[in-house]
Amino acid sequence: MTISREDVLAARDRIVGRVRRTPLLAPSGRDTVWLKCEHLQHCGVFKTRGAFNRQLAALEHGELGDAGIVVASGGNAGLAQAFAASELGIRATVFVPEAAPGVKVRLIEAYGAEVRRTGREYAEAHEAAVVFGQQQGATFVHAYDQPDVAAGAGTLAEEVLEDEPTIDTIVVAVGGGGLYAGVAAAVRGRARVVAVEPELAPTLRRAMEAGEPVDVAVSGVAADSLGARRIGDLAFAAQQAEPPVSVLVSDDHIVAARHRLWHEHRIASEHGAATAMAALLSGAYVPEHGERVAVVVCGANTDPTTLA
Template structure:
């Protein structure tokens, strides 16, 4: 199954009033930030979670059993938030390595939190079993059509908020966000996926011609730690000629600190990768190229900022 721009437009109508239209900040004549870190629960993920739950509600498949999700943190926060807003229970499976601030926040959203395994893939396997046993609705972190369509609403916002741009830099883990953005605006602007060198799911998929399992680790693994690019993302990036660039750990740390010191944006490591691409030269814009950087997540411990 593929996701279309019409699916994204329908998602925008469906979730209108449930998510924030996050602001943009022009930081230089040819550089603009999309401040999606100001979204509910600190990341772009509620867009997809609300579209998944509201679609299920329309179809009668959102029941009193509620929802189950697996996450490194942000997708779980989004699913728990959307479930609470719609009055159904949420059970969230996270790796044992999930950051303490994210786990704590999940509990404040009344979610039943289960920590299992050392990475996202293990938490997801446990979540699937829990769904089969309970009959709850599974909310995938990135590879469901409703989730991708919801994330793509960010792309529609960009078209309304920014008067012309050439390139959008998007962080990639499992690929739900870049799949949605590429589908929404890939025929109007260049979309570049940015990944840590230690979690190159998109990069390897493009090299191999299909999604493949990769080893993941590093500072950004809590939010960009999917072991394999989603199939929906692969179809979207291939259809829209998306390219991938990689950034190393030092570049991520430097960009995260720059975002804090220069712009007072406290972001998680996974959200800093897009700025790291510019700061390190992993992506070099052409002369007068208008670049839009998606800053997608704020769930971090501020005490770790230098």
């Protein structure tokens, strides 16, 4: 299962007018790091792109029935799918782990979706969502590992290179890998991709070492958004087509990057979104002299009182 740039371009055409074209914040002084401000996307997360692409494609193909869609999510995917469903008049049921952040659950419910808390981890919520879809006839939407979802995410990379064609490298956080797979498809042959994971949730790194996706133990400050237990097939195929620069960062570095984004840029990012920036600030990824780097700040669904 793979996606191509053509899939990303088709997604871009499908979702135009439904999502925001988020700004690319230019560097200052001698800095050569741009920030793709995807935290300003509808719902405060990049996943809104894939949500609209998946649901609009399902409508085009006649896949949707009265039961609407069902998705499992640590929070952000459910939020994005609930928002898209509300905009398109589609019923949505969202399964979340019991530990899903309350701020995200409340927003999901505010968009009219039914929320069902199931299990301690995303994987358990995922299994319950699959069963629900089979029993109720709801169309299953994967949080990250479906071509339409990943291709939608990849549209942000198209924007990056349209706004600044001289970008050499795009740095993205990796959980289940939908964003990475979409970005990799969009920029293959045009820019390098740095795939950044928390040390406590290294799904892509372990898959690359094992030669296949494998389960890993998941914990840490970014587990609510980067908490998939296994890398998706799309992301694994993407690294086979063109290996990324794989980087791991500690929880301490993620926390420090999140505070840096707030204090220097007034960007209220969640820990998962700060993971990409942590690779640069910690020195885990050191750009070459003159390398022009864009860091994707992919989500803002966090408790702002923790940013002081």
